[in-house]
Amino acid sequence: METETAAETLKAFSHPTRLSILQELLAGPKCVTDMEELLPVRQVNLSQHLCVL
Numbered sequence: 694m695e696t697e698t699a700a701e702t703l704k705a706f707s708h709p710t711r712l713s714i715l716q717e718l719l720a721g722p723k724c725v726t727d728m729e730e731l732l733p734v735r736q737v738n739l740s741q742h743l744c745v746l
Contacts, residue, residue: 710734711742 706712713732717723725743729736 705745708742708745710738711746714739714742714746 706715710732713734714728717728717731723731725736725739728734728739732739734742
C-alpha cells in the first residue's frame with residue numbers, strides 16, 4: 694500500500710504544469726491569480742491542477 698501511495702503522489706507531480714506550480718509555491722504561498730501572472734496557464738487550468746495536487 695505504501696508503494697501505491699508513493700506512485701500516485703509521484704504521478705501527480707509528474708505533469709510539467711504541476712511541477713511549475715510546486716516550484717512557485719516553494720518560494721512562498723500564492724493565490725491562483727498570482728500564479729496566473731507567473732505561469733502561462735489560465736486560472737481554470739491552474740485550479741484543476743491544484744485539485745490534483
